[in-house]
Amino acid sequence: MTVDLMVGRENVNDVPTHWRSELLDVASYARISEDVRQRDGHGVRHQLRINERTAHEHGCRVVAAYVDNGRSASKEGMARPGFDRLLEDLVRGRTAEGQEVHGVVCVADDRLYRRPEDLARFFAALTSRPGRVYLDPSGFRDPYTHEGLLQAVRSLEAAVTETRLRSDRVLNWHWARAIEGVPHSGPRPFGWREDRTTRHPQEAALVEQAIDERVAGKAVRAIAREWFDLGVTGTRGGRPNGQTVTQVITAPRVCGYRSSRGRLLLVPETGEPVTGSWEPIVAPDRWQAVCATFSPGSLYLHRGSGTPRRTDERRPAPRHLATGFLRCGAQRTDGTLCHGPLSAQKGRSRRSLYVYSCRSCQRCSISGPLADEALERLLLSGSPAGPRLTEDTRGRWKSGELAERRQIAGSVLVHCAVQPGVKGKQEWDFSRLAPVWR
Known part of the structure; x- marks a missing residue:
């Protein structure tokens, strides 16, 4: 059976028979991009109230609310926890509390999506089960029909155009202020x-x-x-x-x-x-x-x-061989490795005129000259786990300048993880450097 688009229907009796029930349980979603003035969430709160009214007017009941306050839907990489939970519950068919969900109510399409990826995710989750509805102040829409999807795409195009025009207006406004010396x-x-x-x-x-x-x-x-x-x-x-x-x-x-x-x-x-x-x-x-x-x-x-x-x-140009190749192997309190880069700094002894230290956790440091020597041994040792440098490459290494040696090292080495040293230990431990080969 082909179901017509539900936009503009006046009452719940206009809902198709496979949707009709005493009350349709729907999820309410609200989002606002900025809440910087009052910081009280009034924008999303007002949207939720409108959603409640819309649901009541069309014979639905809101059983769950999902909110993203101060979250943009047009910026790439912006996290929207409320939107993600809504999609998870739609795919599961019920909320975390076990309440079944048969549709979604929202004040406008652009509250849900302003990017094609989010449109695709929303419609896939909404239609993952049969008999779902999508509701806005205009009435019901059938998300399973071709026309319903086309209207969603048109809404997306309008939102993208609005975002682009608004961005251009803001940029021009800032430029005009700047050119006036404000x-x-x-x-x-x-x-x-x-x-x-x-x-x-x-x-x-x-x-x-x-x-x-x-x-x-x-x-x-x-x-x-x-x-x-x-x-x-x-x-x-x-x-x-x-x-x-x-x-x-x-x-x-x-x-x-x-x-x-x-x-x-x-x-x-x-x-x-x-x-x-x-x-x-x-x-x-x-x-x-x-x-x-x-x-x-x-x-x-x-x-x-x-x-x-x-x-x-x-x-x-770097002045030392191992600069850029060393990564911190110290363990954080949560059990993960720091993996921050070790940078060369001035040393405090004649034996180590410079040291490689981690600025991220400040828990790992190693003598610069000894680290450079250890890196050279790893490259030229010819061990089964290490690289097999050709005689020509070995000749370039021995006769080459620092830049040449660093280029050779970079061709076979991704990085070296440096284990923190043992305080008071006098012997140099070459095993502190654990190479990761290309």
Whole structure:
């Protein structure tokens, strides 16, 4: 029997016979993308009330509610626990409490899905059992018919178009504000008062001094340690470190320039940098001078990863053989391995002028020269479990520079897991390095 689309039916008597019962038990779903003003969940609460009214008007009864508050449905990778539980219960046919579910009620399609993947998941779960219904304020829809699926696809296309247009409007709005020199929104920048235009006397003095000291050759970590000792905190309460200090002193705002999305803004007519409406801390030449002291991998034009860099300079090449190949083998409290990268740092003894240490858990450290020697032994030992280097490759290793040796190592080695050492043990244990070969 072919079932027509249920949109626009006036009462429960319009429901097909295979759906008709005294009360249809349905699940209610509500979602809102942002709840940043009142933070009380009023948006999803109002949707649930509308769902209750819709269910009552069409002879249904809400037996379970699923909520995703402050969760976007258009962003890739965004978790929606309520939506996932709804799909699980639809496939199972009942809630975790054992209540059977015969359909879903929602205020609009775009509350459920704004991505094709979610549309496919929802319809697969909803129609995993016969006799299910989908209900919105317009009435019943038959999810099993071709027309019902087409209407869902049309709703998805409308939601995608709306998301794209809204994103473009937001981007254009931010660009127009930026080109006029309006300060960044969000938390106030370090160095300025809450109005984002007036210099903060103490913080601005610290920023100016840090720029002068960095240009004179002082390490950023040393500046961060001094700020830490002074009790300086960021505008959101965090303690300073080398990365945050770098972001503060290389931000174009320190000299009055305006950036947007990691790029320095230029006046379209003149090509000159856009000047903001706030008080600068240093002159543009001082900002350019401090930016020149950083490599592209360390220079930030604004907060956040993936930021475009200002220069085309190449990142300095590693100075040690095992850099980038060592992973921490220490065990966390939950029983999992740390597996964080070990980075080279200055050592404290003549025997170990540098060491490889894990910055993630800070529980694993190994002598740099001995680790490099152990890695070389693993590569050249010719053991059954290790790589079989050709004579030509061995010759390249012996006569090659560090870059050549690292290239050879990378061709046969994924990484080495380093086991934590035993405190007080004097003998060097080469078995601490456990290689993973390609």
